[in-house]
Amino acid sequence: MSIRLQVINNRKTKLLETMKKITNRLLTGLGIASLLFFFSPQVTAQSDNPGPRIGIKGGLNFSQFFVDQPTVEDENIKVGLHFGIFTKIPISSFMAFQPELLYSNTGSKVAYGGTEVGSLLGIREGEVRYNLNYIQLPLAFSVNLGPVNIHAGPYLSYLVSANVKNLRTSDLTTTNTIDLNNDDFNKIDYGLVGGIGFDLRNVTIGARYNYGLREVGREGLAANLTNRSRNSVAQLYLGFGF
Template sequence: MKKSPYFRLVISLTLLIVTVLASTNSSSAQNNNPGPKFGIKGGLNLSQLYVEQPDVEDENMKAGIHFGVFGKIPINIFVAVQPEVLYTNMGSKVSYGGSDFENRFGIETGEIRFNQNYIQVPIALAVNVGPLNIHAGPYLSYLLSANVKNWNSSELSPNVVQQLDTKDFNRVDFGLVVGVGFDIKNVNVGARYNYGLREVGNTNLAGNLTNNSKNGVGQIYLGFGF
């Protein structure tokens, strides 16, 4: 199967992060200076698409998870670069209705759950004030899979089978992350918000249902560094 150039970019960024961590750690060890921290992290996602569409009656956050690896490369005592490679769930729960919804889309009214699974590479700049760190920076994500649940074709259009999957959504997402964390010895806890800058849907139906919406994800995480 042919690989997307964006997929190669995400893999290249991942390999670059690992290489930088390894080389920086070796250099720091030779100079007897504190080296970068490397570890694992994971936690809870609360995501929403914030769909602004006339047929939307209600929208609720969708719970998910994220997990992966992180590094913390010190520039000086106060500032560090914090790259990560994460698997993360995103999406939303959207209730559609309205008098012409079935006529327009051939779909029964009700709740539709958008489920998206990404590999995400955030690279944040962290400012350390004692155990507290404030971090912000860009992220790049590659969509591994997507599906839409709890919806049916309408009785008004019995021959129309409505299906959405990975191909109906943009493979690449990018945006910004901002958060706060506490480093307590080798344990890191914190909260972060992911603000997407790219539209989620890339087809007429997916684009109309999400109405050019972008990912918005709040995260609570726990990490262990070494």
């Protein structure tokens, strides 16, 4: 029992450390955005009726699963990419609807320890990297305060591909690999997005957080390895509107 409590405490500590890392990355990105905003000579406030906008955007993903599994010894952020198109449709002088269509790469890097419980679930000691690639449809509503926008809303994603790779196994053999693919993970994911951005004429820059509401693993080994995991993704983005 004491060992399990220690594992739980270690997981809580790791979770707090990871959230601090994500927060620091977001704050760094927002700091850069703020400097660009305040020192750019081209900054202008939005007009009362800016009209619909369409554009392209892309940036970095910082994702992690937060696996609720006592065999997990360590879990690290995976850096990925997202890119796609967006449109901004005014609803009023200060509010707009902003649907997007994005390709988004998420996942995590997880180290598992060898335990009797883990072996019964098919979990071996080793380190595994998860790569999940989605087509994502965020449907955000934004409040525009001059060139600053605060946005939030739901998102819906479809899993187009999944790649799970052993980075390290206890016996270091090439035959002892994890064989998981798209069918082992839920094809549909949904959740919430929220963030802040700055519009510098035709350029938009900002940070966003995606919180998944559906478990990643579907059944069997994938469900055991990613027990109760949901997509958790912090994003930094840059976009160009037309």
